[in-house]
Amino acid sequence: MSTKPPSGTRDFLPEEIRRREYVVRVVREVYESYGFEPLETPAFENIETLLGKYGEEGNKLIFKILKRGEHEASGEADLALRYDLTVPLARVVAQYQNELPRFFKRYQIQPVWRADRPARGRFREFYQCDIDAIGSTSPVVEAELLAAVSDVLGRLRFESFEIRLNHRRALTALLECAGVPEALHAEALIALDKLDKVGADGVLKELLARGVGDTAAQAALAFFAGTKEVTDAAEGLDRLQHFVRGSDAGRAATEDLRSILALTAGTRAHGRIRIDPSLARGLSYYTGAIMEIAVPDLAGSLGGGGRYDNLVGMFLGRDVPACGFSLGLERIIVVMTERDMFPAKVSTGAVDVMVTFLTNGLRADALKLASELRAGKLRVEVYPEVSPKLEKPLKYASGRNVPVLAILGEDEQARGEVTVRDLQTRKQEAAPRATAADWIAKRVRIS
Amino acid sequence: MSTKPPSGTRDFLPEEIRRREYVVRVVREVYESYGFEPLETPAFENIETLLGKYGEEGNKLIFKILKRGEHEASGEADLALRYDLTVPLARVVAQYQNELPRFFKRYQIQPVWRADRPARGRFREFYQCDIDAIGSTSPVVEAELLAAVSDVLGRLRFESFEIRLNHRRALTALLECAGVPEALHAEALIALDKLDKVGADGVLKELLARGVGDTAAQAALAFFAGTKEVTDAAEGLDRLQHFVRGSDAGRAATEDLRSILALTAGTRAHGRIRIDPSLARGLSYYTGAIMEIAVPDLAGSLGGGGRYDNLVGMFLGRDVPACGFSLGLERIIVVMTERDMFPAKVSTGAVDVMVTFLTNGLRADALKLASELRAGKLRVEVYPEVSPKLEKPLKYASGRNVPVLAILGEDEQARGEVTVRDLQTRKQEAAPRATAADWIAKRVRIS
Numbered sequence: 001m002s003t004k005p006p007s008g009t010r011d012f013l014p015e016e017i018r019r020r021e022y023v024v025r026v027v028r029e030v031y032e033s034y035g036f037e038p039l040e041t042p043a044f045e046n047i048e049t050l051l052g053k054y055g056e057e058g059n060k061l062i063f064k065i066l067k068r069g070e071h072e073a074s075g076e077a078d079l080a081l082r083y084d085l086t087v088p089l090a091r092v093v094a095q096y097q098n099e100l101p102r103f104f105k106r107y108q109i110q111p112v113w114r115a116d117r118p119a120r121g122r123f124r125e126f127y128q129c130d131i132d133a134i135g136s137t138s139p140v141v142e143a144e145l146l147a148a149v150s151d152v153l154g155r156l157r158f159e160s161f162e163i164r165l166n167h168r169r170a171l172t173a174l175l176e177c178a179g180v181p182e183a184l185h186a187e188a189l190i191a192l193d194k195l196d197k198v199g200a201d202g203v204l205k206e207l208l209a210r211g212v213g214d215t216a217a218q219a220a221l222a223f224f225a226g227t228k229e230v231t232d233a234a235e236g237l238d239r240l241q242h243f244v245r246g247s248d249a250g251r252a253a254t255e256d257l258r259s260i261l262a263l264t265a266g267t268r269a270h271g272r273i274r275i276d277p278s279l280a281r282g283l284s285y286y287t288g289a290i291m292e293i294a295v296p297d298l299a300g301s302l303g304g305g306g307r308y309d310n311l312v313g314m315f316l317g318r319d320v321p322a323c324g325f326s327l328g329l330e331r332i333i334v335v336m337t338e339r340d341m342f343p344a345k346v347s348t349g350a351v352d353v354m355v356t357f358l359t360n361g362l363r364a365d366a367l368k369l370a371s372e373l374r375a376g377k378l379r380v381e382v383y384p385e386v387s388p389k390l391e392k393p394l395k396y397a398s399g400r401n402v403p404v405l406a407i408l409g410e411d412e413q414a415r416g417e418v419t420v421r422d423l424q425t426r427k428q429e430a431a432p433r434a435t436a437a438d439w440i441a442k443r444v445r446i447s
Numbered sequence: 448m449s450t451k452p453p454s455g456t457r458d459f460l461p462e463e464i465r466r467r468e469y470v471v472r473v474v475r476e477v478y479e480s481y482g483f484e485p486l487e488t489p490a491f492e493n494i495e496t497l498l499g500k501y502g503e504e505g506n507k508l509i510f511k512i513l514k515r516g517e518h519e520a521s522g523e524a525d526l527a528l529r530y531d532l533t534v535p536l537a538r539v540v541a542q543y544q545n546e547l548p549r550f551f552k553r554y555q556i557q558p559v560w561r562a563d564r565p566a567r568g569r570f571r572e573f574y575q576c577d578i579d580a581i582g583s584t585s586p587v588v589e590a591e592l593l594a595a596v597s598d599v600l601g602r603l604r605f606e607s608f609e610i611r612l613n614h615r616r617a618l619t620a621l622l623e624c625a626g627v628p629e630a631l632h633a634e635a636l637i638a639l640d641k642l643d644k645v646g647a648d649g650v651l652k653e654l655l656a657r658g659v660g661d662t663a664a665q666a667a668l669a670f671f672a673g674t675k676e677v678t679d680a681a682e683g684l685d686r687l688q689h690f691v692r693g694s695d696a697g698r699a700a701t702e703d704l705r706s707i708l709a710l711t712a713g714t715r716a717h718g719r720i721r722i723d724p725s726l727a728r729g730l731s732y733y734t735g736a737i738m739e740i741a742v743p744d745l746a747g748s749l750g751g752g753g754r755y756d757n758l759v760g761m762f763l764g765r766d767v768p769a770c771g772f773s774l775g776l777e778r779i780i781v782v783m784t785e786r787d788m789f790p791a792k793v794s795t796g797a798v799d800v801m802v803t804f805l806t807n808g809l810r811a812d813a814l815k816l817a818s819e820l821r822a823g824k825l826r827v828e829v830y831p832e833v834s835p836k837l838e839k840p841l842k843y844a845s846g847r848n849v850p851v852l853a854i855l856g857e858d859e860q861a862r863g864e865v866t867v868r869d870l871q872t873r874k875q876e877a878a879p880r881a882t883a884a885d886w887i888a889k890r891v892r893i894s
Binding site (some may be wrong): 002004010012013014017018021032035036038039040041042043044045048049060061064066068069074075079081091092094096098099101102103105111113115125133136138141144147151233259263265266267268308315351354363365366368369370371374378379380381382383384385386399425427 | 448449450451452453455456458459460461464465468479480481482484485486487488489490491492493495496507508510511512513515516519520521522523524526528538539541542543546547548549550552553556560562563572580583585587588590591594598617709710711712713714715725762776797801809811812813814815816818821825827828829830831832833844846847
């Protein structure tokens, strides 16, 4: 029988967990400093809660759970594994509407499951990290989400990142003003998105092939091609506003973006935002601002989000204003690992000192010594077996990246001392029991 | 459609999560201070990994996942949700045998799923918290597990708890010496376990009914009844040792217990241990010491464990020494909630200060103020909507348990100040922007 984890899933051994937890801790600390609160929902939902919410393609990727007991033989499913964190949020908002605060700001960091074909970097079990503010239409919400994600990336030491900002209704207005009929908006965006890859001529050809008229195609293309060099947000916004000036919705949308830009001025998002009129992020989902985070030399994004005012109310039967951001946690961890961005302490060993005893009569005292050292805030492992020679404990400690060995022999015990050996420099000395913790702490903090 | 979570599962709203996370943090910090490291495995396993590992009853309680795509119609399952954390550990030990340290000390805190009939306090999705040390037969391992769990309970402020300690082979020897045939050991233990409930006469009747002979029943009963008053561990051990003196295995087992007792002398487990010869914890599973934690006025335990040297190697095809402890995380949280044992900070609000602005022109500055306050390590929420009157923000802040309101009006802005209001005393004063964070921090730390 195979002892590998199931296809598309992973076991996380300690070193990997330390990296994951470091990122999660930063994310949580930052979002909590903005007043976001944690939410957790069950791994599975009643199947009817999930079915029909993710389109036909999504339906096929849902893991379904067989009925139990006498109903198992029916082959029917009544439960299904969580496919994302948005539908559970919508259910929670409906279920606890009288208990939740008027502005419900929640983050949720939990795994989701999708029966995708596994591939490099694509898993069937992966963590999503969703941050949503429910209940307000104020652009303060968008600005805070951008400020918070900028704080997160700053704390994780992503030196240069860019926030791409657009607006769902500005995008619609833009295509309208270019003369693209609404029915072709989705098609046009697919073509326009390839500008970097296939160049202006390629996009023009594709726009025409997808049924966009020549004048409209030229107009849209000219606008999009021209925006690529504009990195200043205010300038980009002026350019967009000018193009959509004939549309009421377009003017309102660009005013909205102008508010968001102004509101981020005093935050860490300042100077990071670029207006990107080509940003679409799934046309149908969002109703207002849309945003995405990019870092240099990385295809794709580290996360994205936007305002989606008609989704969270799906179980309530009425619209509920919502604006959210989904951080690409798995992606961030991969990039930080590849680029060696973790602080040294994250990748050093889990133990500060290992206690080893030379005779069996010293075992109890070795455990007492370990307790004393723990009282000094050290992480202490006891080598569990008697080791008259140090060979085995030394080999084990080196494999575990332990910096200090505390050796307890009968001589040491008689003198009320312990021999502390720095496993890097191989220097060792006798330390009084009372000060051994300090000695080791000093050694460990320096390294 | 119902918006409740599926039967037997729970949504965790922020306040509940804060309680859960407090407990988990203490558990992790303590176990890490003993050199235990985190492990995480996927929510589901290949179905053949789980089937047949939990007996016939267990098999029925496993949540099975339907095959996907074209195979869905077959009604067959190929995956199943994790039922415990021990079988995944055994799989991990086999899969990564060349990467794991010789002594693999891991903790794993993850949900498991069982299709039990839901009842008060019994869930279909619940967290297990398993701590296991793999690879050594030394009693140092048992002693460290007992020391660590005592540290956990101490840090969680369980003032009085008792560790019940027994030994699988001592128990066998004990029944043998009483004259109970091995085939009836399990039956006899079921009867003897009811001593507190049905009294000596009741147990005797039941022993006879279950086929134990009169002499053996009397002997076993006399021993068990006599142990109830012995609280001193050394005395209890002497008594046990005397009873099993005719059995080699019994003598070895009591020597083992004696070592464990001696080894805990310098740790926080000292004085907590009682030898409980009736402790069985599922006869078939353990091979050495067995232990369980009890607190006054609580039926059942807060956790238990022991040595089980032939289980973790199930996928390796050879015995692997192992000793583990499973903390009853869900139970601990319930007891601590009922007994109001959480520190005040755990149940106070998630936000230190809420910023509110009196005109829309002040929005950007309000966000800037929030950034300044966050730089002073405060958790800051911004009331997202303009509030010329304070009525709504005050009501909202009170519902969220926010201690301080920071009010930004045009006068305040002109003077470089902010009005800070203590929402408990209702006192307010103008504070310079530069020192506002300090003012609030002082107010918040005091409360």
